[in-house]
Amino acid sequence: MKEPAFKRRGFQFLGLNTQDFIRIFFGGNASLAIVVLVLICVFLAREAFMFFPDHHKDLKTYRQSGQEFVDYIGDEITAHTNLYSSLNIAYYAEVNKSSKEEDSILRATRAVLANVENLTAKTWGRFERDLDKLEDVNDDLEDLDSESEEDRAKIPVLQAEKARLESEVDLLREKLKKEIAEVIESDAAWELGVGTAKPPEEAYPKIKEAVLFAASPEADDDHPYIENLKDVAREKKKVAAEQLVAYKDTLKAMQAAVRPLKSFHSELRDKGLENKKKLVSFSTAATRKKAWEKGAEVAEDPAEKERMLAEAAKVVIEEPDYEGINQVFYDSVPRHAELAGPFEMEMAKLYEQIPARDEVATKSAKENLKRGEVFYKRFENRLSEGREGVKEWRHDKSISVVESVSSFLFGRDWISNSSWHDFYGLLPIFTGSLLISLIALSVAVPFAVAAAIYVNQLASFREQNFIKPAIEFIEAIPSVVLGFFGILVFGETLRAVSQVEWLQWVPGFPMAERLTILNAGLLLAFMAVPTIFTLTEDALNNVPKAFAENSLAMGATKLQTVFRVVVPTGVSGMIAAVLLGFGRIIGETMVVLLVAGNKIKIPDFTEGLGVVAQPAHTMTGIIAQELGEVDAGSLHWRALFMVGMILFCISLLVNFSAQRVLKRLQKV
């Protein structure tokens, strides 16, 4: 466009006028979004990718110190322990089954007694304090020297005190008895606690009697009824144990079989720790020396300077003799073979003697024997792996980049602040995150999509105007509030529900824990519903009205139209909604930090679907929990940033694919 010749030129700089500058100002601010995204990438990546060199060095130390060798044997022992403990649980489940009724009565009595004592704790406290004082006064009276004038004068005072205390104690005793009699009638006293098996109805009067007896201030012993019950239970268990005596012997033999390997392992472990210390001191020697020298430079007192220089001289930078310090491990390979071979044979023989699954009666025993089968297979694998690993292990074998990356991505342990060795493996927290997200999605998607279909297609106008803002409201609930609700209310409710008799077929029920994968998953589902709902509703709204009208005109019913025409057309929008919902769930921090139980362990999938009743840790949770306590720049710090980087990548991936899906929708 040609400028008119008579126009005033106005402000110009570098050929740009005011309007251009305003435009640049706004454009600059807009590009801030890109800048921020790039900055996030740069700053996360800077810390995160420095993790790998550090991690590589750490793994090298692990190998050079021979700790890797020791852990081959350690893993064999762990595999044995897993097998043994599941078999052991099965054994006790069988033995305790015989005295189930007696045990439930005993447990209930203990619970009620504890409740009664709690409810009368204040009076109890006073009563006991007065008793103590009374004893003190009695002691004082005895200690008095009848010869001394002074002491004789004290006698009447102490006597009076004693009389006062005695009457007080009597009063309190009466009060206590009355209180106990009152309290035992209340419901609070009969709270047996979640998870306790209910005793049979006819036992209640007896329990009450026993509790009254045991709670009274004079009681020393248990009520005869309880004493008797204890005897009966003990007797029954004895009989049951006698029948299973072969089983018990096998278990004992199993424990004995591992003992030589264990002591061998602990010997080597000490050696490994020693080596680690040497390597660490070598790797820090240069810096320590420098620090002393620098200190000496700035020190003003000559004596101090002298001392620091001496310290600096004392630091020897000498590379340890790797071959030498690891010789002990190479030497122990034949010994390991000597121990492991018979151990494996012994275990195979012993495992044969364990009763089969259909020979036991209780559910818990059956389940644990089934887990035992899995653990036995793992044990066998471990042993053969261990034998190979030990033979082929070399302290100077180099660690490839792939190995160091995969030991992070597929590492099975996340252990920090350990005296042995810190492991940073993503698998436990990743499976935790994924499992929780999957549960949340599988609950949230049906609910949210159904609600969106209802609101968009079937609800009346007034209903729509009420439901839509209400669901938006749910989105505004702060996640920390939901997490709080999960800890204090929902966890307890869920556990109570899991104890209900007719729900026992549900896998994972009854739940022992309050904070579990299921709890976190359900709360996150509730959080994700508004996101998925809103986006699904948008997708349904975008379906052209003519589609539905045509379908109705052809004689289809309303529901046929909805499910065969409208929903299939909007399906790509729904997929995008689900993807974005997934992004929201996997990135959520506070709910999982508060509610998921924070146990860093790969969930035990041998329990089948019951895995949801276990606690877990998540990627977001671990950052929130651990970042505040680690030194900036340490390996642990960088590992956490690496986890953050992975979260960031997941969210970008999810977003990107959602956008792709939406774009395809727009083309239709």
Add this chain to the structure above:
Amino acid sequence: MHDQVSDNPIMRSENPLLKKPSAVKRRDAAVSVLLRVVTYFILICAAYIFWDITKKGAPVVFKTSAPFVNTSFFTKSPETLMTWETEAGKFHRMDFTDYSQWKRDNPEEVIVEEKSHAYSGGGIFGPLVGTALLTLICIVVALFVGLTTAVFLNEYSSKGRFMDMIRLAIMNLAGVPSIVFGLFGLMFFCLFVPVLTQEPLDRSFLTIPLGAGNFIAFQGWGTCMLAGGFTLAVMILPVIIAACEESLKAIPMGFREASLALGATKWQSISKSVLPYAFPGMLTASVLGITRVAGETAPIMFTAALAHKDKLPWQEVSSLTGFFSQSVQAMPYHIYTVAARIPQTEYTKPMQYGSVFVFMVLVMALAALSVYLRINYRKRLKW
């Protein structure tokens, strides 16, 4: 409506000509009832959560006697709660400061069964103030950047590669988990951004001497409310941009065209005939932003928040920079602390439910305000 009539048994018997509902119709009715039940189930869950927290939290906040509000809960900061018994069996329960006073006043009393409950006494004034300050910083920053971005996107930009990149960046920013923003804020605002200082730290990334003992050091602001506010601002930027853009889009093209036709420059027409009308929309955006930000915990965990602080932010602060470079308590972090990081006793319950109730009511009120503003604004926008 026809369906409802045919479902009614009385109507059917009165009208023998009406057809019996077919199997398809019956199935349709069943499915729509199911969908309705599912929808209302979600709302019932939400209602139950509100009800439960209100039931347990309201008694802490309100009182049955005048002034009907537990004023000390709103005017004190969190403290340790002490419970003890005197020898005479009298039970006492006081905040730590009152407890010290009581001990001075009653030196003769023998205390037995003394117990302390961290963070369970006092009130929530400190966290409330901290959250307000963080939110304020955040919204000022985010609104400035967000509004200008929205103006650029809606008024200046033409379609092109650059625009696509900006939009892509904004959309991706919206999906990043909040804890990742926390990590970014920690690395960038707490440990990297430049500050004017006289004593640069060793870890400073780059130090530029300015003379007279002053340096610009890239060492970050440290853990402080400014860092927290900026981190939150980065986090809600996409929300603010989207909301501002929506309000700008709602203004008819005719406004701009008329203004330009009268000879106004681009900027004059934007500032005089677009922005004033977009103002209500921007207000909605900021309320929406505040709602989001006030509830977030993860981004401020490492960048700004502190569990315990004796002084309020304006006490013992000499300069403005000193004011902004201190850590603050914040409501969500306080709730996290009392919910998960202290041993649970019966005496911690009032503090827990009281804070959660107040916090929830505040955030919900803001959410209600933003919903109301938006609906109201849409109704008014009929030009």
